Amino acid sequence: MAITIAIDAMGGDFGPDVTVPAALDVASRVDDARLVLVGPAPVLEQRLAGKGAAGRVEIEHATEVVGMDESAAQALRSKKDSSMRVAINQVKSGRAEACVSAGNTGALMATARFVLKTLPGIDRPAIATALPRARGHVHVLDLGANVDVPAEILFQFGVMGSTLVRCVSGKDNPTVGLLNVGVEDIKGSETIRRASELFRGSSLNYTGFVEGDDIFNGTVDVIVCDGFSGNVALKTGEGLAQMISRVLKEEYNRNVFTRLAGAFSIPVLKSLRRRMDHRRYNGASLVGLKGTVVKSHGGTDALGFARAIDVALAEVRNNVVEQLELSLGPDARET
Amino acid sequence: MAITIAIDAMGGDFGPDVTVPAALDVASRVDDARLVLVGPAPVLEQRLAGKGAAGRVEIEHATEVVGMDESAAQALRSKKDSSMRVAINQVKSGRAEACVSAGNTGALMATARFVLKTLPGIDRPAIATALPRARGHVHVLDLGANVDVPAEILFQFGVMGSTLVRCVSGKDNPTVGLLNVGVEDIKGSETIRRASELFRGSSLNYTGFVEGDDIFNGTVDVIVCDGFSGNVALKTGEGLAQMISRVLKEEYNRNVFTRLAGAFSIPVLKSLRRRMDHRRYNGASLVGLKGTVVKSHGGTDALGFARAIDVALAEVRNNVVEQLELSLGPDARET
Numbered sequence: 001m002a003i004t005i006a007i008d009a010m011g012g013d014f015g016p017d018v019t020v021p022a023a024l025d026v027a028s029r030v031d032d033a034r035l036v037l038v039g040p041a042p043v044l045e046q047r048l049a050g051k052g053a054a055g056r057v058e059i060e061h062a063t064e065v066v067g068m069d070e071s072a073a074q075a076l077r078s079k080k081d082s083s084m085r086v087a088i089n090q091v092k093s094g095r096a097e098a099c100v101s102a103g104n105t106g107a108l109m110a111t112a113r114f115v116l117k118t119l120p121g122i123d124r125p126a127i128a129t130a131l132p133r134a135r136g137h138v139h140v141l142d143l144g145a146n147v148d149v150p151a152e153i154l155f156q157f158g159v160m161g162s163t164l165v166r167c168v169s170g171k172d173n174p175t176v177g178l179l180n181v182g183v184e185d186i187k188g189s190e191t192i193r194r195a196s197e198l199f200r201g202s203s204l205n206y207t208g209f210v211e212g213d214d215i216f217n218g219t220v221d222v223i224v225c226d227g228f229s230g231n232v233a234l235k236t237g238e239g240l241a242q243m244i245s246r247v248l249k250e251e252y253n254r255n256v257f258t259r260l261a262g263a264f265s266i267p268v269l270k271s272l273r274r275r276m277d278h279r280r281y282n283g284a285s286l287v288g289l290k291g292t293v294v295k296s297h298g299g300t301d302a303l304g305f306a307r308a309i310d311v312a313l314a315e316v317r318n319n320v321v322e323q324l325e326l327s328l329g330p331d332a333r334e335t
Numbered sequence: 336m337a338i339t340i341a342i343d344a345m346g347g348d349f350g351p352d353v354t355v356p357a358a359l360d361v362a363s364r365v366d367d368a369r370l371v372l373v374g375p376a377p378v379l380e381q382r383l384a385g386k387g388a389a390g391r392v393e394i395e396h397a398t399e400v401v402g403m404d405e406s407a408a409q410a411l412r413s414k415k416d417s418s419m420r421v422a423i424n425q426v427k428s429g430r431a432e433a434c435v436s437a438g439n440t441g442a443l444m445a446t447a448r449f450v451l452k453t454l455p456g457i458d459r460p461a462i463a464t465a466l467p468r469a470r471g472h473v474h475v476l477d478l479g480a481n482v483d484v485p486a487e488i489l490f491q492f493g494v495m496g497s498t499l500v501r502c503v504s505g506k507d508n509p510t511v512g513l514l515n516v517g518v519e520d521i522k523g524s525e526t527i528r529r530a531s532e533l534f535r536g537s538s539l540n541y542t543g544f545v546e547g548d549d550i551f552n553g554t555v556d557v558i559v560c561d562g563f564s565g566n567v568a569l570k571t572g573e574g575l576a577q578m579i580s581r582v583l584k585e586e587y588n589r590n591v592f593t594r595l596a597g598a599f600s601i602p603v604l605k606s607l608r609r610r611m612d613h614r615r616y617n618g619a620s621l622v623g624l625k626g627t628v629v630k631s632h633g634g635t636d637a638l639g640f641a642r643a644i645d646v647a648l649a650e651v652r653n654n655v656v657e658q659l660e661l662s663l664g665p666d667a668r669e670t
Contacts, residue, residue, distance in 0.1 A: 181566040212570025216578040231516040233571040235547025243551040251603045264596035
């Protein structure tokens with residue numbers, strides 16, 4: 001049976017310039033994927049004309065667009081026919097198995113939460129994403145949905161992260177670490193130390209505190225943190241990667257010899273860029289909702305957006321929402 | 336007149352193996368520096384024998400050593416003759432203008448605070464350090480001394496950071512940014528938004544919220560944050576830099592062609608490594624104390640430790656403590 005993904009075709013910095021080619025790319029690659037582009041029908045029809053995607057890429061009409069700077073409350077209240085809202089509605093009504101949007105994170109989380117509701121046992125959904133390492137990757141959550149996070153909610157993030165990784169990476173019992181400013185038991189805030197006790201008393205494969213360097217250079221499968229420090233870590237990494245790439249470029253352009261070395265190094269630098277390419281890691285999961293919603297980076301291109309659609313497909317195929325419900329359900333909570 | 340720096344000779348992962356060569360290096364480079372190595376006299380005398388440093392590098396006897404994992408409370412209570420404590424005492428008694436230690440951060444901050452006390456108007460000292468950018472650098476504080484930080488204290492960090500940068504970088508009115516998870520006014524916690532209002536109402540050159548990517552890839556001179564997110568950002572950067580260096584090495588070792596490209600690229604990679612070298616940025620200032628105390632990374636080598644001594648010398652030369660007292664004094668607070 002085909003898997004249907006509703007796509008907020010108007011979201012992100014580039015809207016249909018990115019979402020339409022990405023949908024066509026996925027349709028051509030993935031046999032059982034059906035893509036529903038949500039947005040103004042005339043605009044989308046024109047984009048699809050002559051692409052021969054009939055039956056695999058469809059259009060669902062929506063008249064409004066949520067702005068990238070619009071507040072979540074405003075989007076919820078006044079944009080009931082936005083491409084974002086209608087895409088999420090498709091999941092609610094069962095016409096799509098998942099929704100992907102590059103629209104603004106606050107509005108997407110608020111709308112998804114309002115329309116789909118949270119899973120039983122979940123107080124607040126979190127944003128989870130995979131980040132690259134020299135070997136493999138790590139899943140980090142929360143990345144910005146929740147700024148002040150009590151111990152119980154950090155623990156819920158751990159349960160959700162562990163289940164997500166078990167489902168999509170096929171690891172039986174993923175290791176879980178809690179982000180702190182030191183690895184000793186006495187480090188961190190009261191909240192962090194209490195959360196650590198909850199993890200220790202659970203059936204999760206909890207390894208204890210981890211520090212910032214464990215994100216890109218550690219071994220734990222899941223890192224749990226509040227949305228503030230998670231967002232800071234993610235963006236600090238982005239900034240440093242851009243800075244190193246700038247410095248490398250400068251150094252290779254220093255003189256005729258370094259430019260020659262640069263020419264020789266093109267395959268190496270290409271390979272480095274490919275391995276570090278944040279587009280390959282595009283697609284953050286909004287976990288804890290009664291439905292699969294994936295958030296794409298707003299500034300990504302078609303390659304990156306297609307990768308976010310792939311993330312949604314993988315979650316649907318691996319029944320992430322059902323598995324989360326089982327991990328969080330009353331039976332799980334009693335143990 | 337000579338500037339005297341007291342050195343906790345036993346602190347850090349390598350103790351006198353690193354601190355003694357670093358002191359000798361500074362003594363040979365800096366004409367008006369006098370270094371006092373604090374630690375067990377027989378050990379240090381043996382290290383200095385035949386180095387011809389008489390009169391420039393001296394020894395102050397101390398019998399105990401604070402362990403790298405020792406708790407701050409334990410160090411304070413039971414190690415009254417530690418090299419760390421005696422080095423800080425030198426500042427208190429006026430026999431030294433500053434103290435440098437690679438010992439454990441918690442014990443150093445607690446002991447320095449207990450012995451030297453905080454400046455009037457300062458509730459909590461902070462840890463500040465310079466971090467590299469493609470052009471110049473940024474000062475970030477706090478980096479781990481304070482985990483839960485109310486708005487008023489974040490504002491004090493801003494005043495201290497601005498003064499520190501004005502003194503040591505010679506910038507008249509450094510720009511100050513507040514680390515947040517977005518640049519819009521509605522982003523972040525109540526605390527962050529209240530702190531932003533305090534900054535806006537002050538005479539600081541406040542530019543508003545900044546995000547994690549502004550640390551390594553932005554333009555603001557001072558970034559203020561709580562010690563938790565500051566520490567996470569710092570260590571995330573360390574981990575990513577190590578990971579990129581590992582991936583680069585792997586890519587250059589892939590086959591005979593990439594190894595050739597690697598050989599051609601040696602000067603470029605050396606230059607990159609030099610510009611990114613964290614040893615060049617070693618030396619974090621404990622700001623807000625009645626005295627200059629600089630914390631070196633525990634695992635650094637003699638080059639890195641000497642750089643931390645240079646940071647202490649620069650702060651003394653530029654009267655950072657006196658200038659902080661002026662910025663924070665009753666006159667400043669009334670404006």
